[in-house]
Amino acid sequence: MYSLRNLLVAGGLLALATTPAMAGGVMDGIRANDSIVCLVNPNSPGFSVPDSQGVFRGFNTDFCRMAAAAILGDAGKADIRGIGFSDSMKTIVAKGAHMSSRSITRTGTRDANPGMRFVVTTFFDGQGFMVPRALGVKSAKELDGATVCAEEGSTTLLNIADWFSDRDISYRVENIADKTARLQAFFSGKCDVMASDRTALNSDRFLASDPAAYVILPEVISNEPLTLLAQPDAALETALYWAFQVMLNADALGVNSGNIDEVMADLANQPKAVQRLFGTDSAAGEMATQIGLPADWSYKIIKQVGNYGEVYERNLGAESAYGLERAGTANALHVDGGLMYPQPIR
Amino acid sequence: MSVLSEEVPFAGDAIVRPPRDGFVRQVRSRLFATKGDTALTLVLAAVIVAFGTFALDWLVIGAAAPWGSAQDCAAARGACWPFVVEKHRLILFGTYPYEEQWRPFLASVLLVGGVGASMLPSFHNRRLLWLWGAASIGFYVLMAGGYLGLESVQPERWNGLPILLMLAIFGLVFAYPLGIGLALARHQSQLPAIRAFAVLYIEIVRGVPMIMVLFLGLFVLPLMMPEGVSLSPLLTTMIALVFFHSAYFAEAVRGGLQAVPDGQFEAANSQGLTYVQKVRLIVLPQALSKSMPEVMNTVLGAYKDTSLVVIIGIHDIMATAKMAFSDPGWQHYGLEAYLLVGVWYLITCWCLSSYSRWLERRTS
Numbered sequence: 001m002y003s004l005r006n007l008l009v010a011g012g013l014l015a016l017a018t019t020p021a022m023a024g025g026v027m028d029g030i031r032a033n034d035s036i037v038c039l040v041n042p043n044s045p046g047f048s049v050p051d052s053q054g055v056f057r058g059f060n061t062d063f064c065r066m067a068a069a070a071i072l073g074d075a076g077k078a079d080i081r082g083i084g085f086s087d088s089m090k091t092i093v094a095k096g097a098h099m100s101s102r103s104i105t106r107t108g109t110r111d112a113n114p115g116m117r118f119v120v121t122t123f124f125d126g127q128g129f130m131v132p133r134a135l136g137v138k139s140a141k142e143l144d145g146a147t148v149c150a151e152e153g154s155t156t157l158l159n160i161a162d163w164f165s166d167r168d169i170s171y172r173v174e175n176i177a178d179k180t181a182r183l184q185a186f187f188s189g190k191c192d193v194m195a196s197d198r199t200a201l202n203s204d205r206f207l208a209s210d211p212a213a214y215v216i217l218p219e220v221i222s223n224e225p226l227t228l229l230a231q232p233d234a235a236l237e238t239a240l241y242w243a244f245q246v247m248l249n250a251d252a253l254g255v256n257s258g259n260i261d262e263v264m265a266d267l268a269n270q271p272k273a274v275q276r277l278f279g280t281d282s283a284a285g286e287m288a289t290q291i292g293l294p295a296d297w298s299y300k301i302i303k304q305v306g307n308y309g310e311v312y313e314r315n316l317g318a319e320s321a322y323g324l325e326r327a328g329t330a331n332a333l334h335v336d337g338g339l340m341y342p343q344p345i346r
Numbered sequence: 347m348s349v350l351s352e353e354v355p356f357a358g359d360a361i362v363r364p365p366r367d368g369f370v371r372q373v374r375s376r377l378f379a380t381k382g383d384t385a386l387t388l389v390l391a392a393v394i395v396a397f398g399t400f401a402l403d404w405l406v407i408g409a410a411a412p413w414g415s416a417q418d419c420a421a422a423r424g425a426c427w428p429f430v431v432e433k434h435r436l437i438l439f440g441t442y443p444y445e446e447q448w449r450p451f452l453a454s455v456l457l458v459g460g461v462g463a464s465m466l467p468s469f470h471n472r473r474l475l476w477l478w479g480a481a482s483i484g485f486y487v488l489m490a491g492g493y494l495g496l497e498s499v500q501p502e503r504w505n506g507l508p509i510l511l512m513l514a515i516f517g518l519v520f521a522y523p524l525g526i527g528l529a530l531a532r533h534q535s536q537l538p539a540i541r542a543f544a545v546l547y548i549e550i551v552r553g554v555p556m557i558m559v560l561f562l563g564l565f566v567l568p569l570m571m572p573e574g575v576s577l578s579p580l581l582t583t584m585i586a587l588v589f590f591h592s593a594y595f596a597e598a599v600r601g602g603l604q605a606v607p608d609g610q611f612e613a614a615n616s617q618g619l620t621y622v623q624k625v626r627l628i629v630l631p632q633a634l635s636k637s638m639p640e641v642m643n644t645v646l647g648a649y650k651d652t653s654l655v656v657i658i659g660i661h662d663i664m665a666t667a668k669m670a671f672s673d674p675g676w677q678h679y680g681l682e683a684y685l686l687v688g689v690w691y692l693i694t695c696w697c698l699s700s701y702s703r704w705l706e707r708r709t710s
Binding site: 043044046049054056082084180206207320322 | 432433435436439440441442443444447500502503505579659661665668669672673674675677678680
């Protein structure tokens with residue numbers, strides 16, 4: 001009986017540790033708690049990985065910080081939590097978190113769930129193939145008879161099956177669930193091809209002893225718009241959507257965290273678009289009163305987080321260990337041939 | 347008589363021993379007696395020297411010194427100890443808020459201390475219940491906060507060592523009494539329905555892999571909860587582990603129960619003891635001490651199996667070790683991270699098995 005009592009005591013205590021549901025207006029809740037709960041992948045190099053102090057850093061976490069800067073005026077007030085893929089969507093639906101910036105692909109069936117809302121695509125990814133340079137393959141169409149290493153139970157395998165069967169190419173799959181083991185199998189030559197999202201392939205490449213010995217093939221066989229997810233709430237969705245547009249507009253206008261203080265000091269002589277973006281008595285200021293954001297929300301985002309290009313280069317691009325080229329991809333601004341199209345703030 | 351007594355050496359200081367071989371003779375007779383022996387010795391010596399020099403070079407000579415930097419590691423041909431220095435907090439406590447990491451540290455010390463105290467024979471009585479009751483509350487208050495002016499920390503941020511200790515230790519602490527209950531239920535004939543249930547339970551749990559039980563805990567247990575009650579994955583995992591380990595404990599304890607002679611049961615019955623008195627005073631003390639080696643075996647196996655929770659997304663010390671070498675700039679040092687985790691398991695398991703050897707010597 002004593003054992004039972006102990007069990008009950010501990011069970012009761014731990015049950016208290018479950019996530020409490022958040023009630024009332026979502027934005028009111030965020031302001032009342034003075035923090036915004038944002039879910040990320042606990043281990044995704046370049047996108048979200050804890051640093052030596054256990055603080056999550058990366059491309060995705062910067063959009064959590066963007067939300068906190070826009071709504072609470074302080075990027076540090078983002079409560080960033082690492083969580084598994086399917087759990088992250090369940091948690092949003094159960095109102096256990098406000099938003100998720102977790103490389104979740106926006107799909108029709110996911111969007112049909114009334115308990116969560118896709119807000120804005122922060123990164124356009126797609127599935128691709130990596131092969132050893134020594135294989136001499138220039139296109140995925142030459143991969144007839146190849147052995148492909150891919151993650152078990154993922155959409156990756158379904159996409160490969162579709163793509164190869166559409167082209168009558170025969171292949172063999174090596175299913176390896178653990179990422180480290182899968183990479184080991186690929187680098188040791190157990191499989192000829194590694195299939196995954198192209199960003200993942202690019203960061204995995206740097207785990208090889210000689211990264212230059214591997215190439216990523218040009219084919220992109222799936223569309224993966226990685227999109228911010230939020231609790232269904234009109235004000236929160238608007239705030240997140242336009243906070244992201246501020247980052248795109250600043251990117252297009254050349255305003256970044258380094259030069260924004262100079263720009264603000266001399267705002268009257270800046271181009272009209274810049275004045276509308278950062279002036280408190282301008283379009284941005286008007287939006288702030290209507291959604292209930294701090295009057296200088298656009299300034300806070302750029303000052304504390306940076307514009308879209310900065311965030312990209314810092315975490316994934318030239319300034320990072322991954323060197324992922326932005327120019328010529330879907331993630332470039334539309335003027336440079338990409339899909340990032342800054343919506344007008346006026 | 348007198349002649350004989352003179353010839354027998356005085357016991358204690360002059361026992362006659364065979365003459366001792368010199369060192370060289372010993373080596374020759376033990377290692378190089380035949381051609382086969384000589385070949386085997388030479389091969390083994392070569393292997394030991396080769397592996398030893400490799401290990402020494404990797405661990406010490408070619409390694410980057412702990413006070414070095416990431417650049418030193420890139421240049422070094424051996425281990426990267428600066429990685430361990432840089433990442434030890436992340437591996438131990440994961441994403442728990444940095445300034446608050448004294449709390450998971452204290453919580454871990456509390457659990458390890460609790461295990462240490464439970465090993466002392468003076469604690470093998472009702473004090474254990476108080477000890478673990480207090481340890482449960484202390485651990486929860488330290489980790490979760492929200493009381494005594496401690497900042498509240500969400501379970502998503504509980505990572506690393508305290509999670510391993512919590513799942514392993516609480517899992518075993520609660521599974522042991524449950525296992526004793528199951529063993530008693532199976533080792534009796536008055537209540538056939540209870541007995542059948544115990545047999546069915548034990549055989550089903552032992553017949554499925556632990557991974558399946560973990561997935562059941564993660565996905566099925568929450569479905570069985572009433573509307574509005576949500577369990578944290580940590581709690582459901584712990585419950586699943588308790589149910590899983592209890593079946594193994596039950597079989598270990600049942601072995602001890604079978605070793606208690608029938609006469610003991612009969613003697614207790616003839617004294618007019620109730621069932622509870624009989625079990626508590628006569629049967630269990632004998633059965634538990636007899637089942638000790640098997641119970642320790644279960645404990646060691648279960649403790650090491652706890653690292654499997656990484657598969658269901660619980661960030662124990664294995665997962666935080668993986669996080670440590672996902673950081674760009676430190677990506678090549680997975681071996682060092684896994685080595686650190688391995689050393690932790692080796693030390694703790696060695697302590698546990700030394701304890702069980704000591705306990706067996708003491709009780710035999």
